[in-house]
Amino acid sequence: MQNVNLMAHRITVYSIIALLALPIMATFVYSLSSHWGASILPDGFTFKWYAELFSDSRFIAAFGRSLFVCVLALVLAMLLMLPTIFVVFYYFPQYDKVMNILILLPFAVPPVVSSVGLLQFYADSPFTMLGTPWILIGTYFTIALPFIYRAVSNSFIAINVKDLVDAAHLLGASTPKAFLFVILPNLKKGIMASMFLSFSFLLGEFVFANILVGTRYETLQVYLYNMRQTSGHFTSALVMTYFAFIFLCTWLGSRFSKGNLS
Amino acid sequence: MSYVQVKQLSKSFGKQRVFDAIDFTIDQGEFITLLGPSGCGKSTLLRCLAGLNPVDQGQIWVDGENITDLSPQEREMGMVFQSYALFPNMTVAENIGFGLKMKSTPAAQARSLIQRFVELVELKGKEDRYPHQLSGGQCQRVALARALVMQPRILLLDEPLSALDAKIRKSLRQQIRDIQTELNLTTVFVTHDQEEAMLMSDRIFLMHQGEIVQQGSPESIYTQPANEFVAGFMGHYNLLDKQVVKALFDLDSPHKVAVRPESIYVKEEGRQYEAHISSPKTAHVLNHQLLGNVIRYKVQIEQQEMTVDLLNRSSERLLPAGSRLELLFNLNEMQPVSP
Ligand SMILES: Nc1ncnc2c1ncn2[C@@H]1O[C@H](COP(=O)(O)OP(=O)(O)O)[C@@H](O)[C@H]1O
Ligand SMILES: [Mg+2]
Numbered sequence: 001m002q003n004v005n006l007m008a009h010r011i012t013v014y015s016i017i018a019l020l021a022l023p024i025m026a027t028f029v030y031s032l033s034s035h036w037g038a039s040i041l042p043d044g045f046t047f048k049w050y051a052e053l054f055s056d057s058r059f060i061a062a063f064g065r066s067l068f069v070c071v072l073a074l075v076l077a078m079l080l081m082l083p084t085i086f087v088v089f090y091y092f093p094q095y096d097k098v099m100n101i102l103i104l105l106p107f108a109v110p111p112v113v114s115s116v117g118l119l120q121f122y123a124d125s126p127f128t129m130l131g132t133p134w135i136l137i138g139t140y141f142t143i144a145l146p147f148i149y150r151a152v153s154n155s156f157i158a159i160n161v162k163d164l165v166d167a168a169h170l171l172g173a174s175t176p177k178a179f180l181f182v183i184l185p186n187l188k189k190g191i192m193a194s195m196f197l198s199f200s201f202l203l204g205e206f207v208f209a210n211i212l213v214g215t216r217y218e219t220l221q222v223y224l225y226n227m228r229q230t231s232g233h234f235t236s237a238l239v240m241t242y243f244a245f246i247f248l249c250t251w252l253g254s255r256f257s258k259g260n261l262s
Numbered sequence: 263m264s265y266v267q268v269k270q271l272s273k274s275f276g277k278q279r280v281f282d283a284i285d286f287t288i289d290q291g292e293f294i295t296l297l298g299p300s301g302c303g304k305s306t307l308l309r310c311l312a313g314l315n316p317v318d319q320g321q322i323w324v325d326g327e328n329i330t331d332l333s334p335q336e337r338e339m340g341m342v343f344q345s346y347a348l349f350p351n352m353t354v355a356e357n358i359g360f361g362l363k364m365k366s367t368p369a370a371q372a373r374s375l376i377q378r379f380v381e382l383v384e385l386k387g388k389e390d391r392y393p394h395q396l397s398g399g400q401c402q403r404v405a406l407a408r409a410l411v412m413q414p415r416i417l418l419l420d421e422p423l424s425a426l427d428a429k430i431r432k433s434l435r436q437q438i439r440d441i442q443t444e445l446n447l448t449t450v451f452v453t454h455d456q457e458e459a460m461l462m463s464d465r466i467f468l469m470h471q472g473e474i475v476q477q478g479s480p481e482s483i484y485t486q487p488a489n490e491f492v493a494g495f496m497g498h499y500n501l502l503d504k505q506v507v508k509a510l511f512d513l514d515s516p517h518k519v520a521v522r523p524e525s526i527y528v529k530e531e532g533r534q535y536e537a538h539i540s541s542p543k544t545a546h547v548l549n550h551q552l553l554g555n556v557i558r559y560k561v562q563i564e565q566q567e568m569t570v571d572l573l574n575r576s577s578e579r580l581l582p583a584g585s586r587l588e589l590l591f592n593l594n595e596m597q598p599v600s601p
Contacts (some may be wrong), residue, residue, distance in 0.1 A: 035490050069373030163347035167405075169334040170341050171412065181360075185351035 027238065031236035049237035059238070062223035069133050069219060070202040073140035074148075075197055081148045084188070086179055089153070089161045096153065103149045106142040109208040110212060115139075118212060131216035139208050147198035153192030159183070189256050196253030200246040263326065265290035265448055275304075279473035280306045283320065291446040293439065297325050297459040299433065299495070304452045307469075313337050315323055322354070324415055325331035326430055333338065340365065340409030344421040346401040348393040354404050355380070355389040358589030361412045369515055379407040382441060384419050394537065399430035406438065410445070417442070417449045423458065456496055460484065468492055485522075488532075489600045493520040500568045501599070512561065515598045523571040525595040529588040542588040561587065 033042030053059055083125055086096050106131065109117075122129040129135040162181065168178035206221045214222060224242065227235055264287035271284045280303045288294050309315040312335035315341040322328045329337055329435070348357050355376050362372040380386055383403040393401055404421055409417060409423040419438070439462050442449050453459055456476045459466050459481040467477045487493035490501060495585060499520040502510075508518045529542045545561040557580065559570045570589065581587065 159350060160345050160347060163343045163345045164349060166309075166312075166334070167341065167343065167347040167408075168349075168360070169314070170312060170337075170339060171408070172335050172364035173360075175334065175362065182349050182351075 006023070015051070019188035023169070027236045028240055031233060033233065034176045036233075048225065049231070049233045052234060053241065055076070059223060062218050065133065065217060066203060066220035068135050069140060070199055073137045073202065074144055074198060076143045077144040077148050077198075078191065078195070081152060082184070084190075085149065085152050085156060085180075086161070086183060089156045090165055099149065099153075100204035106226070107146060111205075114206050115211040119242075131213055133213065133217050134221070135212050136209060136217070139212065140200070140202050140205070143202065143205070144194075144198040144210075147185045147201070148194045151194030152187055152190040154257075155187045159186050166222065180229045193253050196249045200253065201248045203242075203246055264288060265325055266518065267323040269313075269321045269323070271307075271310065271322065272318045273306055273315065274318055276383045279472065283366075284472075284473060284474060286467060286477065288448060288450070290448055292442065293442055293449045293450045293451065293462060293464045295453060295459040295463040295466045296469055297456060297466050297495075300454055302469045303421050303472040304454075304469055308341075308450060308452050311416070312339050312341050312418055314341075331575055338412070338415045339418055340414035340416075341418040342402065342409055342420065342422045344424050346393070346398075346405045346425075348401055348404055350393050353390050354385060354394055354396070357393070358408045358411050359406055361571050365412075372597050374412050379411045382410070383407045383437075397425045397430075399434055402426065402434060403437070406441070410441070410447075415448065417447050419449065419451045421452055421454070422561060423453070424455075431458075432526075438462070455563050468495065470495075484595060485595075487520055487599055490518060490520075493597070493599050498523050498571075499548075502566065502568075506566050507596070510543065510566070511593065511596070513593070515596075517598045520597040520599045521568070521591065522595060523569040524556075525592045526568070526570045527590045527592075528572065530534075534588065538593045540591040540593055542590055545587045545589050546585065547583055547585040549583055550580060551582070561589070563589070578592050 003019070028041065030036055032047070034044040034046040034048065036042040070191050087097075088099055106114075118135065119130065122135060129138075164182050165178045168182045169175070173181065203220065206225065209219050209221045210225065213219070215226065218226070220242065224235070224238055227238060266288035267271045268286050271295075272282050273280045274437055280434060284307070292529065296302070296307060298304055306315060310317050313329075313332060313336075317330065321328055323329065324337075331370070341531075349360065352360065358379055359372050359376045361404060367375070376389075383406055385400060385403055385407070386581050388396065388400065393404070396404065422438070423435055435458060438451075451462060463480055464479055465475045465477060466483050468483060469475065469489050476483055478486075483492065484496050487496055487499065493499040493501060494499065499522060502519045503519060504515045504518060507513050507515050513519075527539075545563045545565050548562055548567065549559070550561040551558040553571075555574055557574050559581065561568055561570055
């Protein structure tokens, strides 16, 4: 009885996975085929499209811009959040609940709405923000906060911050030293997990990138969108590369959050 | 003058008063236990001594120096936590050496100190293990070594044994006491376990709702409880109303009277008893608990229920419920206790 049930569950799960994987597999095959028109199977296979993609300087530049924007936003968010979470957990543990709600606020407003709001707000600011990477970095910074707060605060919960810092104090360490030597090394997992997960999320973010900056600072998402008119084989290769990269980041993130890597 | 003097110490969290104007002194090398039920303020008092909680009022003096306003870093106190509080990212040796590193002790000197204290707590060969590779008892010994290596003026222990299983607890409490005696360390130990307090301490400070209700040697606290709370906390004392004492023993007492369960005997036929032994009282057994070397009977004498501890001698059968007993009381051991 148990086994039959288990089998049924397995079959359901695997069929769903297969169904979801089908378009991805098709895209993958399409990106590798030289021509796939009227026939059931492609006429032949080639790496031509990938070669074309990786030799396109516009692609490389867009990829570089995306990396720059996402990494900078994440590093800034992490630098702000680590001391903040430490202060919450060591001095005001009762405010963890409040932080959990506050941190979700960027998600409460749909991106289309908040990007229009940002457009209006920064339209008549003394510095030009719109169309520069800085506004995107600022926006991504707020989007990354909930990911970082959740993952890092889980790492904090796993250790007894209060007693560890108290013990370090009694052994002569100042609070910054206690944080650096005793707390920070134990947050590695949470930091890595949240970095990779929010990175793969930000890399796929399109609405803010397109509305706030668009082609004036072409990031990977916007490049992908602008390339939609070219050969389907080429865009498939682009999508597959993109997908592989995000998959790698997500996988690394979940490996870290499960603690298989240390 | 005493080594440690605590004067009029008060502490509140917001509106909640934890303790108010506490006074006590501790001599050098003394082993003091703060004993009391959970929530009575033991940990808070200990953390105030360590400087981890600021005090509202009062002073703490150690060795003729007022340390009330010193930070925890400057107090030269060692502390062991119930949670061990070992640094998970550091090995045993690195944990023990952390305080030395903060003091910038020269490497060679630090190494030999770490070695000495690793041996003292019997963890030789485990220097390179991480805390998650150690048992609870081993963790707590690392925590002890980490505090001791700093040669603290006072060692503070907050329920260090409570998270351990019974067997480890027994051996570790002996080990702590031995090390404390060997190093002649002034020690304040916190526990809610009266057996632990009795076994380890030079003196016990018994706390109740933020007050030290009685202090003294384990023996004096056990045999002369100052009030009903102490009698209830220290053993399985029978508390008899003064009317019952008058009726049963024809004694006048201003308060309730505490009678230890082990000071009650079964009358042996044909034996002569001294004058301070009461006349025999007829009791009926209600139930019993087998505690190993002792059998604890719940009995009824007239309208009064009492607890009686009898040695578990193989020659005597367990008395079933309903059995009749002739019990004798030692009148010298009737302890009047204030409410
Ligand atoms: N950081 C704190 N904030 C507010 N109240 C506290 C804090 N620490 C302890 N208390 C309160 O002080 C009282 C004494 O606690 P504690 O010293 O931990 O007792 P014990 O160690 O004897 O169990 C308790 O009522 C507890 O709720
Ligand atoms: Mg406590």
